Amino acid sequence: MCGRFVVARSVGEIQTIFEVDEIIGELPGVSYNVAPTQPIAIIVDRAFEKADDGSPIGELSREIHAARWGLVPRWAKSPTEHAPLINGRIESILEKPSFKDSVVRRRCVIPASGYYEWQVAADGSKQPFYITAGTDGMFALAGLYEWWSDPTKDTKDPQRWLLSATTLTKHTAPELAHIHDRNPVLLSPDTFEAWLDPHIVGDEDLLMAVANDSDLVAGEAEFYKVGTEVGKVSNNSANLISPIN
Template identity: 75%
Template structure:
């Protein structure tokens, strides 16, 4: 699973790299140890109108939004009712009530410079690795998003709505399997566009295409061991990504 990741770019740089049209909300700056329930930047393609079937109508806008990492299903009684859904297994998301509706048209991309994973040794010891896209590269993680409504707040209260998101994972690519048996779903330039397009209904065919493409990206990923300091959520500085 992916439980910590890095975004070593400003929101302005993300806007340029991912060719977004607009920044919505107050985004966090560069982060080197993003943890569950913290705010993250997500990329969505959105139309301002929908038809009766909920299908977007008109020109799409590519936007960077701020979301809580840990998807909150719309039917949840509260955001803290269950453990945060930070990962969804791509093999089963079409079957899971918490994810299956979001797969259809609420897909997002989560920008990441890299992520941390812990390799468990034969003696039970855990060695953290930083798996990344190079000093100037960026991963595009496949994600899902959801809006949760707080009915205890007034209809005109902006804080009534919580935007949350989850990353997707898959069986690890062969090149990364020695570190962990799962890795985030990494998008190629081609699957990036299909994944974001809300006119493309999420289905098994799309998920299979995205899963295959992920292994191609993962095969090119760089990785190295890092210090155990990354295990402490309050630590958040560039040196966490340094090789040891």
């Protein structure tokens, strides 16, 4: 699973790379140790009007929003009712009440320079690896988002609404199998637009196409060992992604 990742680009750079039309609200900045429940940037394609069935009407706007990493289902009593839903298994998300509705039209992209994964040795020791799109690249992680409404706040209070998101994972690509048995679902140029497009209803076919292309992206990823300092959430500097022998 992906439990930590890196965003080594500014919001402005992300906007340019992913051809985003508008930045909504205050976005988190550069971070070398993004952890669960922290704010993350998510990219969505959004229509200003919707039909009764939730389908978009008119042109779409590509936007960046800040969201809590750890999806909160709209039916949850509180954001802390359960452990943060930071990952969803792509093989079973259509069967999970927490995720299946979001698959239909609430899909997002989570931009990341790379992510950390821990390789477990035979003696139980853990070695962190940094898996990256390269110095000049960025991964587009497939994600889902949801809006949760706080019943204790007034309906007109903008703080009533919490936007949250989760990353998706799959069985690992062959090139990364020696590190961990799963990896984030990585969107390719061919699947990026379809994943974001709310005109396209999310179904098994879309999930299969995205999962298959993810292996192609993962096969080109760079990876190397990094220091164990990344295991502490309070550590956050560029030194965390420096390779070690």
